[in-house]
Amino acid sequence: MSKPQSIIEARAALESGALTPASLVKQTLENIDQWEESLNAFIETLPEEAQAQAAATSQPGRLAGIPIAIKDIICTVEGHTTAGSKILQNFQALFDATVVKRLKREGAIIIGKTNCDEFAMGASNEYSAYGPVKNPWDLSRVPGGSSGGSAAAVASGEVLAALGSDTGGSIRLPASFCGVVGLKPTYGRVSRFGVIAYASSFDQVGPITRTVKDAALLLEILAGQDDFDATTSAEPVDSYVNECGRDIKGLTIGLPQEYFGEEVHHEVVATVSKAIKQLEALGAKTKKISLPLMSAAVPTYYLLVKAEASSNLARYDGLRFGQVDVPSKKLLEQYLQTRGKYFGPEVKRSILMGTYVLSAGYGEAWYKQASRVRTLIRREFQAALKDVDIIAGPVAAEVAFPLGSKAADPLQMYLADLLTGPASVAGLPAMSVPCGFTNGLPVGLQLIAPHFQEELLFRVGHAYEQATDWHQQRPKLPSAENK
Numbered sequence: 001m002s003k004p005q006s007i008i009e010a011r012a013a014l015e016s017g018a019l020t021p022a023s024l025v026k027q028t029l030e031n032i033d034q035w036e037e038s039l040n041a042f043i044e045t046l047p048e049e050a051q052a053q054a055a056a057t058s059q060p061g062r063l064a065g066i067p068i069a070i071k072d073i074i075c076t077v078e079g080h081t082t083a084g085s086k087i088l089q090n091f092q093a094l095f096d097a098t099v100v101k102r103l104k105r106e107g108a109i110i111i112g113k114t115n116c117d118e119f120a121m122g123a124s125n126e127y128s129a130y131g132p133v134k135n136p137w138d139l140s141r142v143p144g145g146s147s148g149g150s151a152a153a154v155a156s157g158e159v160l161a162a163l164g165s166d167t168g169g170s171i172r173l174p175a176s177f178c179g180v181v182g183l184k185p186t187y188g189r190v191s192r193f194g195v196i197a198y199a200s201s202f203d204q205v206g207p208i209t210r211t212v213k214d215a216a217l218l219l220e221i222l223a224g225q226d227d228f229d230a231t232t233s234a235e236p237v238d239s240y241v242n243e244c245g246r247d248i249k250g251l252t253i254g255l256p257q258e259y260f261g262e263e264v265h266h267e268v269v270a271t272v273s274k275a276i277k278q279l280e281a282l283g284a285k286t287k288k289i290s291l292p293l294m295s296a297a298v299p300t301y302y303l304l305v306k307a308e309a310s311s312n313l314a315r316y317d318g319l320r321f322g323q324v325d326v327p328s329k330k331l332l333e334q335y336l337q338t339r340g341k342y343f344g345p346e347v348k349r350s351i352l353m354g355t356y357v358l359s360a361g362y363g364e365a366w367y368k369q370a371s372r373v374r375t376l377i378r379r380e381f382q383a384a385l386k387d388v389d390i391i392a393g394p395v396a397a398e399v400a401f402p403l404g405s406k407a408a409d410p411l412q413m414y415l416a417d418l419l420t421g422p423a424s425v426a427g428l429p430a431m432s433v434p435c436g437f438t439n440g441l442p443v444g445l446q447l448i449a450p451h452f453q454e455e456l457l458f459r460v461g462h463a464y465e466q467a468t469d470w471h472q473q474r475p476k477l478p479s480a481e482n483k
């Protein structure tokens with residue numbers, strides 16, 4: 001049979017007997033073999049473990065027999081969990097993250113760990129200690145970060161689905177650059193237990209898939225309260241799959257003028273505007289709105305996340321976590337040498353910046369002030385979402401940029417979060433849906449919903465997707481000379 005193009009298709013093929021879990025795992029490993037030399041999307045694949053899981057698949061789970069790739073920031077008992085860092089190169093988790101447990105409970109097979117920026121800090125996947133990931137649409141360009149391996153693996157067809165994590169855009173940006181669906185849930189919707197922390201009051205795990213319905217299915221499985229993460233919400237989890245197929249007549253879509261400003265490339269604006277016309281043709285109303293505090297979102301975001309990161313990363317000291325090969329009789333020396341040797345430049349920058357904004361005399365001016373602005377940004381979004389049902393705009397100001405073009409300029413790299421950071425600061429759910437190409441490179445439409453109303457993202461995203469065929473476009477396998 002031909003290759004399934006979505007989890008839902010694969011499940012149908014498994015149920016009819018056209019595929020078996022073992023044949024699907026074999027097919028997936030072959031896909032990975034064909035692409036991996038070009039992409040570097042995986043830090044580790046788990047062929048034996050996956051084959052064993054396939055042989056043991058029997059239960060009628062909603063993901064029974066479906067291979068899923070996991071960003072290497074998420075703990076799995078199989079293989080290693082490196083967070084894209086040398087400091088955790090040999091780390092083997094003793095337990096599965098709650099999100100992995102939930103996937104396995106439905107019969108999913110963990111096929112491998114995907115490459116990412118070190119500790120999820122970055123927007124291009126070039127800050128991974130295991131080499132950059134390439135964009136399957138153009139191998140000279142970045143896939144976006146930090147979940148670049150997950151997005152490239154799904155876009156190329158190596159796998160049908162992957163998990164990513166998003167602190168300020170790390171699911172949506174690579175999904176947009178690679179032409180796949182990426183969902184960042186409401187903060188508190190999905191458990192962070194067993195997910196290596198970057199900024200604990202921002203981090204969320206979410207699905208990266210080919211179709212909106214697959215993302216809905218995965219969120220249904222991932223979401224919900226978890227005794228091991230006190231920030232998870234008791235809000236009931238809706239049947240998101242059932243939202244895919246409801247029409248969007250009468251919904252009002254807010255278009256913030258700041259998302260269409262002059263920083264955003266005119267071809268991206270044109271492509272996204274066309275997508276919005278399509279939503280109007282499907283019966284939605286649109287309304288121009290303004291979110292003036294958006295210009296403060298990126299600085300607010302970076303002050304807060306780097307502060308949290310500097311504290312979260314204190315545990316990698318070469319004793320409790322991290323490499324232990326730096327012998328020293330003095331404890332402090334050992335800390336300094338381990339961290340100096342094994343952390344990469346963006347992680348070091350984060351620790352320095354975060355420590356600075358929290359230090360005595362500066363904490364009030366920077367960290368506390370940013371916390372106040374965060375509240376204002378959140379209120380501004382909440383007020384806007386009283387007048388409209390959902391907000392739409394581009395995910396990114398540009399398409400996938402060339403490898404090396406921003407890596408040496410941290411400020412340019414931070415500005416890649418211009419349009420994804422605001423929803424993160426506000427804790428809102430947001431999704432990237434493929435909405436066209438400019439110069440052969442994918443563009444993503446960003447949808448942002450009120451807190452805990454992910455169902456609106458699925459309803460609107462699915463309606464749009466069904467009216468277009470962007471999600472069916474696939475990059476071509478590079479020929480031998482182009483790898």
Ligand code: GLN
Pocket residue numbers: 120121122123145146165166167168169170171198305413414417
């Ligand atoms: N580029 C942003 C950062 O480095 C976002 C990363 C993320 O969402 N994990 O903070």
